Amino acid sequence: MNIKALAVAPYPGLGDLLKEMSREYPQIEMDIETADLQEAVPIVKRAEQKGVEVIVSRGGTASLIREHVSIPVVDIPVSGYDMLRVLTLVKDSNSQVAIIGFPNVCRGAEAVSSLLDFEIPVYPIESEAEVRSALRKAFKKGVQIVLGDVVTVKTAQEMGCHGILITSGRESIEEAFAEVVRVCERERKGREIIKLYETVLTHDAHGIFIADPHGVIRYANRAAADLLRFREDELPGTRLNRVSALLHDLIRKEGAEPAQRIKERVWLHDQGVQVDVVTYRSGSESLFIFYLEPADHLPGRGRAYVQDRQATFAQIIGSSDEIRQTIKRAKAFAKTDKNIWITGEIGSGRSLFAQAIHSASRRNQAAFYRLSCGMDDDELEGILFGTGGEPGLLDSPLAGTIYLEEIGQMSSRLQQKLLQKLKNGTRQRMIVSSSIPGMTLVKQGKFAQELVILLGEHLLPVPPLRQRAEDIEEIARVLIAAHNSRYGKQIVGLKDEILEPLMEYPWPGNVKELENVVEEMLLLTNGHYVGGKEAEEVLERHRSEMNEKDSAKRAEIDLTGSWDEIERRILLYILREEGMNQSRAANRLGINRSTLWRKLRDVLHNKTI
Numbered sequence: 001m002n003i004k005a006l007a008v009a010p011y012p013g014l015g016d017l018l019k020e021m022s023r024e025y026p027q028i029e030m031d032i033e034t035a036d037l038q039e040a041v042p043i044v045k046r047a048e049q050k051g052v053e054v055i056v057s058r059g060g061t062a063s064l065i066r067e068h069v070s071i072p073v074v075d076i077p078v079s080g081y082d083m084l085r086v087l088t089l090v091k092d093s094n095s096q097v098a099i100i101g102f103p104n105v106c107r108g109a110e111a112v113s114s115l116l117d118f119e120i121p122v123y124p125i126e127s128e129a130e131v132r133s134a135l136r137k138a139f140k141k142g143v144q145i146v147l148g149d150v151v152t153v154k155t156a157q158e159m160g161c162h163g164i165l166i167t168s169g170r171e172s173i174e175e176a177f178a179e180v181v182r183v184c185e186r187e188r189k190g191r192e193i194i195k196l197y198e199t200v201l202t203h204d205a206h207g208i209f210i211a212d213p214h215g216v217i218r219y220a221n222r223a224a225a226d227l228l229r230f231r232e233d234e235l236p237g238t239r240l241n242r243v244s245a246l247l248h249d250l251i252r253k254e255g256a257e258p259a260q261r262i263k264e265r266v267w268l269h270d271q272g273v274q275v276d277v278v279t280y281r282s283g284s285e286s287l288f289i290f291y292l293e294p295a296d297h298l299p300g301r302g303r304a305y306v307q308d309r310q311a312t313f314a315q316i317i318g319s320s321d322e323i324r325q326t327i328k329r330a331k332a333f334a335k336t337d338k339n340i341w342i343t344g345e346i347g348s349g350r351s352l353f354a355q356a357i358h359s360a361s362r363r364n365q366a367a368f369y370r371l372s373c374g375m376d377d378d379e380l381e382g383i384l385f386g387t388g389g390e391p392g393l394l395d396s397p398l399a400g401t402i403y404l405e406e407i408g409q410m411s412s413r414l415q416q417k418l419l420q421k422l423k424n425g426t427r428q429r430m431i432v433s434s435s436i437p438g439m440t441l442v443k444q445g446k447f448a449q450e451l452v453i454l455l456g457e458h459l460l461p462v463p464p465l466r467q468r469a470e471d472i473e474e475i476a477r478v479l480i481a482a483h484n485s486r487y488g489k490q491i492v493g494l495k496d497e498i499l500e501p502l503m504e505y506p507w508p509g510n511v512k513e514l515e516n517v518v519e520e521m522l523l524l525t526n527g528h529y530v531g532g533k534e535a536e537e538v539l540e541r542h543r544s545e546m547n548e549k550d551s552a553k554r555a556e557i558d559l560t561g562s563w564d565e566i567e568r569r570i571l572l573y574i575l576r577e578e579g580m581n582q583s584r585a586a587n588r589l590g591i592n593r594s595t596l597w598r599k600l601r602d603v604l605h606n607k608t609i
């Protein structure tokens, strides 16, 4: 094996000896530099960058180098022979002698001097800064000759005293060369083992990553990077809270109870994940090893609606003051962990706001569950509170935010149960929506006041579309762009003559209704602009349907006329009842969404109606 080494000799004579002796070790490719203490630092840093595997130096210079490089540093010892040589030299001198030096120099000095029956005081030092005061102490005691390292000798001479360098002889250098070979073999074996472990970890199907107590990721394998949606090389050095606030919370928990092994199920992006955190103690430091395993079966999934991709504030379109103020409030609420009560008309974007708040909150790595309180009471109870031993959403660590739509429809029995649960504390943030404000529901005797207070820690009224008519054009443009690609159209905008009636229409179904109107208009448009007769007719139909709404409500469904007319009334009645939500209407009618759309289109095309 060929070893790339650098020797830093603190005094020139050592450099010469190293050069001469390195010829006897052809496997060590050794560069030799002469530098003492600080002078050595830039030299060794450069050498490390160039791929030098080991550094050889002596005494204080070796110790200093060790602080600045991560490769091994071999210390040329001061052997018993070296001590013997120098002590023999000064033994018969009439002057008082002392040794001042780093531990490697002092080591053995006492043993050798006592063998020679030559009492010699020893002043050990740990750093260059201590040399002067050690010398002063020695001079006070009448010392005239000081034996030591380069720095000791230089300083003694500066202070007007004799200094004799304790040099390292051939035996010490042989010892150092043998150590270079041993250290390199050990390092290479260590590197091989690390490589082997890294290969195993890289190919492990589990996501594995390691974080330090400050939450900085030290290592991450490929599977972890995939689950966390980062590049493998981006993760080391990144703070865990930037990657996932939820996982970061786990180590905060682990930090509090270090003996425990943590097992949690969390929601990372669109994936349920089983997380195990093991604490590894390395010296005084604790490292957290995370094992991530994708978990396919998530409680509540399927029964409650878990949104995989969350909407964000960027998707809320509009530049009216009303919508801007609402977004501003909602963004401020997102920063807190308090429950939010959203009021607003059907289709006004309450659910969009709930999702955007979740996405901007610290819970965004956990799931957003959306449930309608209009569903069967027992089913809602099962999902929220658990059934058959399976925990409910309110006890599931997976749910970050639970959004309950139309909370006003919740039965008083479930209201009481939810109230009890909230009083005992839940892990989830609750967002609820209603068309009627909470306190009005209380006055109507439909809702428990205490629950309104607990769920409405923050109140977010979402304005109806008619109060922000200036947003209509902007929303319509985005809808047109989306539908163009869906229906293969090349529509580029709205004609001015349709914009005014669109802005004047009161939009009882709000943005949801606007979505339907624009979709209908677009389907009937053959040119490049939405407008003209067909578009006006679509709007006219909506207007007359809206006018019919009151009478239809009074008379329920008018059963006069042809079957087509009755079917059309039923379809529109159900659609309106479901807030113009086609999926829910189709569900209620027991037909699929495309059949509903086809029926609506036929009805709309039928000019006889």
Ligand SMILES: Nc1ncnc2c1ncn2[C@@H]1O[C@H](COP(=O)(O)OP(=O)(O)OP(=O)(O)O)[C@@H](O)[C@H]1O
Pocket (backbone or CB within 6 Å): 315, 316, 317, 318, 323, 344, 345, 346, 347, 348, 349, 350, 351, 352, 353, 405, 475, 511, 512, 515, 578, 579, 581
């Ligand atoms: N400001 C907006 N910008 C863009 N799209 C919007 C905006 N507000 C609402 N929408 C869209 O309108 C539709 C209805 O919104 P959403 O479902 O959030 O309303 P809702 O008040 O929760 O009503 P519902 O209870 O009927 O679902 C959704 O497709 C939503 O993406």
